[in-house]
Structure formats: C-alpha cells, structure tokens
Amino acid sequence: MSVLALAGxxxxxxxxxxxxxxxxxxxxxxxxxxxxxxxxxxxSISPDIDTVVYTLxxxxxxxxxxxxxxxxxxxxxxxxxxxxETWFRLGDRDLATHVERTRRLAAGETLSAITADFxxxxxxxxxxxxxxxxxxxxxxxxxxxxxAFQDYFVRRQCAPVFRGLRFxxxxxxxxxxxxxxxxxDPALEAIxxxxxxxxxxxxxxxAVPEVRxxxxxxxxxxxxxxxxxxxxxxxxxxxxxxxxxGRDATxxxxxxxxxxxxxxxxxxxxxxGARADVPLHVTDTLMRGPDDQTRLAREAxxxxxxxxx
Amino acid sequence: MSVLALAGxxxxxxxxxxxxxxxxxxxxxxxxxxxxxxxxxxxSISPDIDTVVYTLxxxxxxxxxxxxxxxxxxxxxxxxxxxxETWFRLGDRDLATHVERTRRLAAGETLSAITADFxxxxxxxxxxxxxxxxxxxxxxxxxxxxxAFQDYFVRRQCAPVFRGLRFxxxxxxxxxxxxxxxxxDPALEAIxxxxxxxxxxxxxxxAVPEVRxxxxxxxxxxxxxxxxxxxxxxxxxxxxxxxxxGRDATxxxxxxxxxxxxxxxxxxxxxxGARADVPLHVTDTLMRGPDDQTRLAREAxxxxxxxxx
Numbered sequence: 001m002s003v004l005a006l007a008g009x010x011x012x013x014x015x016x017x018x019x020x021x022x023x024x025x026x027x028x029x030x031x032x033x034x035x036x037x038x039x040x041x042x043x044s045i046s047p048d049i050d051t052v053v054y055t056l057x058x059x060x061x062x063x064x065x066x067x068x069x070x071x072x073x074x075x076x077x078x079x080x081x082x083x084x085e086t087w088f089r090l091g092d093r094d095l096a097t098h099v100e101r102t103r104r105l106a107a108g109e110t111l112s113a114i115t116a117d118f119x120x121x122x123x124x125x126x127x128x129x130x131x132x133x134x135x136x137x138x139x140x141x142x143x144x145x146x147x148a149f150q151d152y153f154v155r156r157q158c159a160p161v162f163r164g165l166r167f168x169x170x171x172x173x174x175x176x177x178x179x180x181x182x183x184x185d186p187a188l189e190a191i192x193x194x195x196x197x198x199x200x201x202x203x204x205x206x207a208v209p210e211v212r213x214x215x216x217x218x219x220x221x222x223x224x225x226x227x228x229x230x231x232x233x234x235x236x237x238x239x240x241x242x243x244x245x246g247r248d249a250t251x252x253x254x255x256x257x258x259x260x261x262x263x264x265x266x267x268x269x270x271x272x273g274a275r276a277d278v279p280l281h282v283t284d285t286l287m288r289g290p291d292d293q294t295r296l297a298r299e300a301x302x303x304x305x306x307x308x309x
Numbered sequence: 310m311s312v313l314a315l316a317g318x319x320x321x322x323x324x325x326x327x328x329x330x331x332x333x334x335x336x337x338x339x340x341x342x343x344x345x346x347x348x349x350x351x352x353s354i355s356p357d358i359d360t361v362v363y364t365l366x367x368x369x370x371x372x373x374x375x376x377x378x379x380x381x382x383x384x385x386x387x388x389x390x391x392x393x394e395t396w397f398r399l400g401d402r403d404l405a406t407h408v409e410r411t412r413r414l415a416a417g418e419t420l421s422a423i424t425a426d427f428x429x430x431x432x433x434x435x436x437x438x439x440x441x442x443x444x445x446x447x448x449x450x451x452x453x454x455x456x457a458f459q460d461y462f463v464r465r466q467c468a469p470v471f472r473g474l475r476f477x478x479x480x481x482x483x484x485x486x487x488x489x490x491x492x493x494d495p496a497l498e499a500i501x502x503x504x505x506x507x508x509x510x511x512x513x514x515x516a517v518p519e520v521r522x523x524x525x526x527x528x529x530x531x532x533x534x535x536x537x538x539x540x541x542x543x544x545x546x547x548x549x550x551x552x553x554x555g556r557d558a559t560x561x562x563x564x565x566x567x568x569x570x571x572x573x574x575x576x577x578x579x580x581x582g583a584r585a586d587v588p589l590h591v592t593d594t595l596m597r598g599p600d601d602q603t604r605l606a607r608e609a610x611x612x613x614x615x616x617x618x
Contacts, residue, residue, distance in 0.1 A: 042351070042412045074381050078405035083430055084412075092401040096387035099408075103351045103393075121392055 001027050002187040003301065005194055006131075008033040008201020009048045010065040010235060011227050011287075012194035013055035015300070016126075018293030019192065020056055022301060025125030029182035030056075031175075033196070034111070034130045035138035035167055035204030038150050040088050041079075043098040044105050047150075048201065049115055049130060050097055057122035065235060068093045087155045112176045129178035131205045136169040138204055149200070158237040162244040165199060170207035175214075183214040190220055190304035195227035195285065197238040198257045199245075206261070215261045221307040223264040225300055226254050229285060230270035251276050264307045266300050279307060310336050311496040312610065314503055315440075317342045317510020318357045319374040319544060320536050320596075321503035322364035324609070325435075327602030328501065329365055331610060334434030338491035339365075340484075342505070343420070343439045344447035344476055344513030347459050349397050350388075352407040353414050356459075357510065358424055358439060359406055366431035374544060377402045396464045421485045438487030440514045446477040447513055458509070467546040471553040474508060479516035484523075492523040499529055499613035504536035504594065506547040507566045508554075515570070524570045530616040532573040534594060534609055535563050539579035543595060560585050573616045575609050588616060 003023060007016050007030050016030045033048045047066065054060040054068055061067045071091035080086045090098065097118065104114045110133045119128050138149040142160035152158060175183065182188070196202055206212050215222060228249045233239040239249040247253045251267045251274040264278050268285040281303040287293045312332060316325050316339050325339045342357045356375065363369040363377055370376045380400035389395045399407065406427065413423045419442045428437050447458040451469035461467060484492065491497070505511055515521050524531060537558045542548040548558040556562045560576045560583040573587050577594040590612040596602045 041408050042415055043408070068387075072381060072383050072401065074401035075384065075405050075408075078377075078402040079409060081430060082405055082409050082427055084405065084409040092381065092383035092404075093387040095401075095404065096384050096391055096393065099350050099352070099384075100388060100391050100393040106351055118391055121390060 001189045002182070002185050003028050003190050003192060004182045004185075004188060005030045005192045006202060006205050007031070007048070007052055007194040008196030009036075009051045010196075012048070012196035012201060013052045013060070014287045014293050015192070015194040015225055015297060016052055017055050017290065018287070018295070018297030019301070020126050021290070021294045022297040029127040029129060029178065031129050031131050031179045031182065031205065033201045033204050034132060035136050035170075035200070036149050036153070037135070037137070038148060040150070041085065041090075042102070043090075044102045045088075045098050046101065046111065046115075046130070049111075049128065050094070052128055053115065053119055053122065053124065056119070056124045056126060056128065059122065067091050088150060110176075112178055116178070127178055127182070129182065130176050131179055131211065132173040132208055133176050134169060134173035136167050136173050136204050136208070138200060139166050139168055141165065153200075153237070158240060162241045164245070165203060167204045167207040170204060171209065173208050175208055175211050180210070183211070188220050189308065190301065191215065191218060191222040192300055192304065193222065193224035193258065193262065195225040195234070197227065197233070197236055197241075198254055199238070199241055202258075206258075212261075221263045221304045222261055223266060223300060223304045223307065224254065224258055224262045225266040225285060225296065226251055226268065226271070228254065228271065229268040234286060250274060251280065264303055266296070266303060310498045311491070311494050312337050312499050312501060313491045313494075313497060314339045314501045315511060315514050316340070316357070316361055316503040317505030318345075318360045319505075321357070321505035321510060322361045322369070323596045323602050324501070324503040324534055324606060325361055326364050326599065327596070327604070327606030328610070329435050330599070330603045331606040338436040338438060338487065340438050340440050340488045340491065340514065342510045342513050343441060344445050344479075344509070345458050345462070346444070346446070347457060349459070350394065350399075351411070352399075353411045354397075354407050355410065355420065355424075355439070358420075358437065359403070361437055362424065362428055362431065362433065365428070365433045365435060365437065368431065376400050397459060419485075421487055425487070436487055436491070438491065439485050440488055440520065441482040441517055442485050443478060443482035445479045445482050445513050445517070447509065448475045448477055450474065462509075462546070467549060471550045473554070474512060476513045476516040479513060480518065482517050484517055484520050489519070492520070497529050498617065499610065500524065500527060500531040501609055501613065502531065502533035502567065502571065504534040504543070506536065506542070506545055506550075507563055508547070508550055511567075515567075521570075530572045530613045531570055532575060532609060532613045532616065533563065533567055533571045534575040534605065535560055535577065535580070537563065537580065538577040538594060559583060560589065573612055575605070575612060
C-alpha cells in the first residue's frame with residue numbers, strides 16, 4: 001500500500017503524524033505546501049515543511065503550533081537589542097534549520113534534497129517532499145493592497161480584509177521529483193488531503209498545473225479531511241478568510257474549493273447534517289493528541305479503502 | 310586629547326577597554342583588524358570587531374576570550390544534529406550579530422556603519438572602526454599549503470607549520486572613513502598599538518598602504534604594548550608563529566616587525582633586560598581584569614605623552 005498526503009502547517013502535520021503511525025514507514029509520502037516560504041533576515045524559511053518535519057520527528061512545539069519543543073529565545077533577544085526585526089520569531093534551535101537550509105540552497109542543493117536529508121537525520125522514515133523545488137509565493141490581496149504571505153499572516157496577524165489570493169510562480173512550477181513519483185506510483189492506493197487551510201495551504205499545491213492534472217486524472221480515491229468544525233476552523237484564520245471571500249466554512253464550502261478533486265470527505269460530528277455530493281465519513285475530527293491523530297488517520301484510510309471498491 | 314588604538318582580538322580588546330576607562334568617551338577611536346573576517350554558514354563574521362565591541366560593552370566572555378558572557382549553545386547543538394559544520398562555534402546570542410550584520414551588508418550598508426550602530430545600541434561611547442570597508446583576507450602559508458585564516462586558526466588549531474602570510478586585498482584597500490579621520494585628526498595626541506598578535510592582527514592593519522604611510526608620517530608618538538612576556542605570548546599562537554618564522558617573541562623581535570613605526574615600547578618586567586633602539590616603559594603587562602587594563606592604559610598614555618615632548 002502507498003498513501004500520498006497533501007499537507008500545509010499544523011493541522012496537516014498532525015494528521016500526517018497519525019498517518020505515519022497508522023502505516024508501515026515506506027508507505028507514506030507527505031507533499032507539503034511551499035507557498036508560505038520566504039526570505040527573512042537573509043534566511044530561507046519553509047514554515048510548513050518545518051512544521052511537518054518537526055511533527056513527524058516528535059520535536060514540534062504543541063503549545064505554539066510551530067517551531068520546536070523546549071525552544072529557547074536567546075538569539076531573538078540579542079537581535080532585538082541590535083535593532084533587528086523581531087516580528088517573525090526564530091528560536092535558537094529552529095534557527096539551525098534555516099541557516100543550514102540557506103547554506104545548502106546557496107550551494108546548489110534542491111529543497112527536496114535538503115528536506116530529505118534533514119528528515120533522515122531526525123530519524124523520520126516517511127518521505128516528506130516539498131510540493132515543488134521551483135519557488136511559488138503566496139500573495140494575499142487585501143483591502144490594504146497585496147501582501148506577501150508572512151506579512152499578512154504573521155506581521156499583520158491576518159487583520160487586513162482578505163480579497164483574494166495568487167500564487168506567484170505556480171503556473172510555471174513543476175511538482176518536485178518526489179511528489180511526481182508519489183503521484184505516479186503504481187502502488188498508490190489513496191490520496192489524503194489533510195485538514196490544513198484549504199485556501200492558503202492546499203491552494204498553492206493545487207495551483208501547480210501538473211499536480212492538479214494528476215489529481216483530476218486519479219485512479220485511486222482522493223479524500224479530504226475537513227479542517228472545519230461547526231462552521232469554524234479548529235485553528236488559524238481559515239474561517240475568517242472563507243467568510244471574507246463569501247464562502248462557508250462548511251463541508252459544502254470545502255468541496256466547492258476542491259472542485260471535483262475529492263471522492264469523499266471526512267467531517268466532524270458537529271457538521272453531521274451537512275449535505276454533499278460525495279460520500280461523507282462523520283467522526284470526531286479534533287486532534288487533541290497523538291491518539292486522536294492515529295485514530296483519525298486510521299478512519300480516513302479505511303474510508304478511502306471503502307471508496308476504492 | 311584624542312587617542313587612536315590599533316587592535317586585533319582579545320589582548321587588543323582588553324587594552325582598548327582600559328583606554329576607554331582612562332579617557333573621556335569622545336577621545337578614543339579603536340581601529341580593528343578585519344583580516345580575520347570570513348564567510349561561514351553564509352554569515353559574514355568579523356571576529357576581532359566583535360571581540361572589541363563585546364569587550365567595550367562589558368559583554369565579553371572572559372573564560373573563552375571570544376564571544377559573549379553567559380552564552381548558550383542550542384543553535385550549535387541543533388546544527389550538529391542536522392549535519393552542519395560545527396568547527397566554528399557560534400553562540401545563540403552571538404549569532405544575532407552575524408545574522409544582522411550579514412543582512413545589513415547585503416542591503417548595501419558598510420561594515421563601518423553597521424559596527425557603529427551595533428556599538429551605539431550596546432551603549433559604547435567610543436568609536437570602533439574597521440580598519441577598512443574593503444575586504445582584506447589573511448591567508449596563512451603553511452607546510453600544508455595556503456589556508457584561509459580561520460581554517461588555520463580555528464579548524465586546524467594552528468597545527469600546520471607557519472611559513473608566511475599574505476593579506477589578500479590589502480594592496481587595494483582604503484582605510485575606512487572613520488579610521489582615516491582618526492589618523493588625520495588635528496587633535497590626535499597618541500597612537501597605541503595594542504598587545505594583539507603582531508603578525509596576524511596588526512599585520513593586516515599595517516598592510517593597508519594609506520595606513521602604513523600615515524603611521525610613517527605621524528606627528529604624534531606611536532607606542533606599542535608588547536604582547537610578549539618572557540619570550541612567550543600571553544595567549545594565542547604568536548609565540549609559536551614567531552618561532553616558526555625564525556623571529557624572537559621578544560621586544561627586539563616585535564620592534565623589527567613594526568619597523569620604524571614605533572617611538573616607544575611598553576614591555577613586561579620579565580623582559581626588563583631587553584635591548585631596544587626606542588624608549589622602553591617596563592611594567593606589569595598582564596591584564597588579569599579591568600583594574601589591570603585601566604592601569605596599563607594609563608601608564609601607556611603617560612608614556613606616550615612623555616615621548617611627545
């Protein structure tokens with residue numbers, strides 16, 4: 001069996017961690033959004049890749065939802081004293097990831113190769129692949145003008161009103177070799193769209209033309225796990241953004257966004273009355289910890305397997 | 310009164326700290342070696358400038374002789390886990406200096422401007438100026454071939470036998486604006502060559518043509534404080550290197566290196582019998598702490614003032 005998960009940040013990483021526990025190590029590939037990637041302080045930062053890597057390594061910070069557990073902040077305090085920019089918080093341990101990635105990118109390595117090596121060094125047996133090695137940059141169009149993703153998301157805390165999105169570079173981007181391989185794998189049995197922000201985290205992945213074409217031509221079930229519970233996002237600004245775009249943070253709103261790419265949807269009991277034109281699996285989708293992650297992953301895999309018949 | 314000190318790393322920084330306490334704040338400029346500067350992990354590192362800045366700010370690590378007091382090493386441990394290079398130790402707080410300097414250099418600021426701003430933010434009232442804003446790189450010729458300075462000094466711990474030195478870029482380098490201004494200051498009353506490594510730390514400064522010419526044409530006394538005590542360097546490889554070059558780690562050996570640029574020499578009591586063709590001031594030159602630094606600085610200033618008559 002081979003399963004391909006598509007993930008963004010925290011929610012996606014949590015389900016990916018569940019899938020990693022539910023499947024033999026070689027059977028899972030996780031393709032991760034890189035639209036959030038940016039350059040800051042001269043460093044190449046890949047927030048969603050790091051969240052997935054740290055979470056699958058068991059090193060993630062569950063309180064913050066990003067970064068490493070037991071992190072320290074001496075660098076940040078010293079940077080502040082020198083008058084540097086501190087709106088994007090970089091922990092002392094986390095910083096090593098960014099410095100080393102930046103060095104290796106400058107030396108000509110791909111983000112894929114660097115990510116695979118970091119994952120191996122952190123004893124992760126699953127494949128974690130960037131959606132693309134070509135730069136794709138999410139730009140948020142707001143009532144205050146176009147903002148680079150992290151400017152909108154972190155610096156401005158999502159305060160400006162969302163008007164639209166574009167993914168600069170996506171049209172010309174190719175899926176990474178590992179992602180393309182996972183999509184074309186003859187052993188592939190299911191594709192799982194994780195409960196990350198459908199617009200900001202999955203949007204960039206689905207905007208890569210070959211990815212969308214491969215998903216549209218899929219021969220295996222593609223299921224999504226809804227990030228919404230009772231009309232709200234579990235975490236993050238997805239609910240606010242859906243509302244600002246005139247969309248509902250509901251199963252139907254999600255399916256409209258995924259537009260024909262999804263064969264089944266896992267939704268929370270709070271949304272049990274939802275109407276949808278694909279099969280629904282209703283369960284408790286809130287992942288409070290590893291046990292919930294593994295249970296939800298197992299249910300999602302069983303649901304997908306049922307759709308394959 | 311205006312005093313110009315020429316300094317390298319730890320010994321130079323210690324006397325500079327003494328001079329800073331011995332003089333009114335506006336009266337001291339410290340010109341610092343940049344021949345040790347290098348790029349590492351994609352970061353622009355200026356070891357001697359940082360040692361002088363940290364020491365004058367009272368933030369230096371007296372045990373290590375470099376870096377910051379109460380430093381932590383979470384970054385380094387994380388970098389090691391990711392397979393990064395760890396032979397050059399970068400503390401979590403110290404790293405902020407390198408990341409912010411690298412960012413500002415890339416944005417087009419000069420090393421002089423960045424250094425002045427860092428010094429101001431760390432409440433240093435004295436002027437700390439790089440010897441040059443043009444890149445000068447110390448290359449050590451050894452029995453194992455030519456080595457970049459930090460490769461020789463840190464990675465190889467000065468083990469290869471020293472055959473010679475060159476300062477790439479020095480011929481075409483200009484003194485920094487602040488250094489040139491201090492050299493030409495009509496109020497200048499003394500130049501103090503601090504007890505840093507004469508070959509590795511002062512060598513690059515003196516290799517900048519306009520600096521050497523200005524020192525040769527000086528109208529004020531230039532005195533040196535010997536880094537040697539009883540034929541040995543207080544710290545670092547100066548003694549070993551002098552021996553490998555067939556030179557003596559003595560007052561006479563030092564004067565031969567400074568070749569006509571020095572009007573008086575401060576030496577330790579252990580070398581009291583030394584013969585020299587310039588006036589000597591014999592005292593306790595070992596700087597065990599701030600009190601020694603200030604006392605030695607006062608003695609050096611008085612000695613220089615006496616030579617001006």
